[in-house]
Amino acid sequence: MTQATSIHLAARPEGEPTEDNFRTQTRDLPDPAEGEVQVRVIWLSLDPYMRGRMDAGPSYADPVEIGGVMTGQTVGEVIASNAEGFTKGDIVTGFTGWVSHANTKAAGLRKIDPSRAPIQSALGVLGMPGMTAWTGISELIGAKEGETVVISAATGAVGSVAGQIAKARGCRVIGVAGGAEKCRYAEDELGYESCIDHHAHEDGKAMAEALKAAAPDGVDGYFENVGGKTLVGVLNNMNTFGRVALCGMVAWYNGKNMDQSMPLPAAWGTILKNRLTVRGFIVADHWDRFDAFLSEVAPKIADGTIRYREDVTEGLENAPATFLSMLNGGNFGKTLIRVGPDAD
Ligand SMILES: NC(=O)c1ccc[n+]([C@@H]2O[C@H](COP(=O)([O-])OP(=O)(O)OC[C@H]3O[C@@H](n4cnc5c(N)ncnc54)[C@H](OP(=O)(O)O)[C@@H]3O)[C@@H](O)[C@H]2O)c1
Numbered sequence: 001m002t003q004a005t006s007i008h009l010a011a012r013p014e015g016e017p018t019e020d021n022f023r024t025q026t027r028d029l030p031d032p033a034e035g036e037v038q039v040r041v042i043w044l045s046l047d048p049y050m051r052g053r054m055d056a057g058p059s060y061a062d063p064v065e066i067g068g069v070m071t072g073q074t075v076g077e078v079i080a081s082n083a084e085g086f087t088k089g090d091i092v093t094g095f096t097g098w099v100s101h102a103n104t105k106a107a108g109l110r111k112i113d114p115s116r117a118p119i120q121s122a123l124g125v126l127g128m129p130g131m132t133a134w135t136g137i138s139e140l141i142g143a144k145e146g147e148t149v150v151i152s153a154a155t156g157a158v159g160s161v162a163g164q165i166a167k168a169r170g171c172r173v174i175g176v177a178g179g180a181e182k183c184r185y186a187e188d189e190l191g192y193e194s195c196i197d198h199h200a201h202e203d204g205k206a207m208a209e210a211l212k213a214a215a216p217d218g219v220d221g222y223f224e225n226v227g228g229k230t231l232v233g234v235l236n237n238m239n240t241f242g243r244v245a246l247c248g249m250v251a252w253y254n255g256k257n258m259d260q261s262m263p264l265p266a267a268w269g270t271i272l273k274n275r276l277t278v279r280g281f282i283v284a285d286h287w288d289r290f291d292a293f294l295s296e297v298a299p300k301i302a303d304g305t306i307r308y309r310e311d312v313t314e315g316l317e318n319a320p321a322t323f324l325s326m327l328n329g330g331n332f333g334k335t336l337i338r339v340g341p342d343a344d
Helices: 049-053 119-123 128-141 157-168 180-188 204-214 228-235 264-273 283-302 316-327
Strands: 002-009 022-029 036-045 074-081 091-094 101-105 148-152 172-177 194-197 219-224 238-246 277-280 310-314 334-338
Touching: 002 101, 002 316, 022 101, 022 316, 036 091, 036 119, 036 316, 074 119, 091 119, 119 334, 128 157, 128 219, 128 238, 128 283, 148 157, 148 228, 157 172, 157 219, 157 283, 172 180, 172 204, 180 194, 194 204, 204 228, 219 228, 228 238, 228 264, 310 316, 316 334
Parallel strands: 148 172, 148 219, 172 194, 219 238, 238 277, 310 334
Antiparallel strands: 002 022, 036 074, 036 101, 036 334, 074 091
């Protein structure tokens, strides 16, 4: 019988989570039921949205129950099938959670062709993060040639793709990232005009000054991933009729950096005076545009116009620590856990 290891939510965090919020369990996995396949996980994606699932309360998706398996998308190999259309050896992606093996409904799986791209790219550039980047730049900001676009978390899974799509559309791209190494990468490898190290600027005022210097003619589009002092700095530099794609606000996810903000009346007034469009979005609402995303982005990945980095940690047991580190900027590129070896 297959032994399955899984990582569960042990307790809801108060503020910043710790490894004590997670619990690991191993059990025998029965054969897959009718309509299910048994998957051996090869790659687990770690994403900031998982922090939200650890909390109770209303959101766009249900929280993980205490004791439940941590939610997450994986890529794996079918090792047994009790479902039409799937056979042993198929490579699939789906939401099995933080597990080594799972019996999962075939209806929730998508097959991947391993000859087209590295299979883990279905969790990154060619998957949800890439699609999120494309949605924000093309559907919400509507980035046009000659415009200035700012990207926060600019070297991360979403930000790095967003910035390069904007660049390929002829925009002037200013990145914001944490640390000199990430900024160097943003300028030298991703091709941004410049990158501001937010660690080197202590508050929103300093960020605003740095952005003013980097974008003296103002900002037309902002791909918002972080909130905090970066948001304050960008809002103070937005041009009339600018557009903000509100994708995430990771600086505030653990209840930290709450002093890095601006009063709501000031933010509201800035939006009004500059006639800004600010649109929050969840990529799941845009999935019908996945083919449009693929047709623009996949060829650019294949020909090297869009580059990407993966930050790989070996071993499912290291998922909690890796996840906590990512929330604080410890990752450099798409955060992945290598759960098991490639298929033969
Ligand atoms: N709306 C949607 O449907 C959707 C879908 C996917 C992702 N998202 C959001 O997109 C954002 C990026 O996700 P991702 O998967 O690409 O993660 P990521 O950028 O690869 O990793 C998270 C990054 O957040 C940055 N960060 C953490 N704390 C910060 C702080 N205090 N100030 C500024 N930056 C901070 C760090 O980058 P630096 O070291 O550069 O600061 C860190 O590397 C997140 O907010 C996520 O929730 C939204």
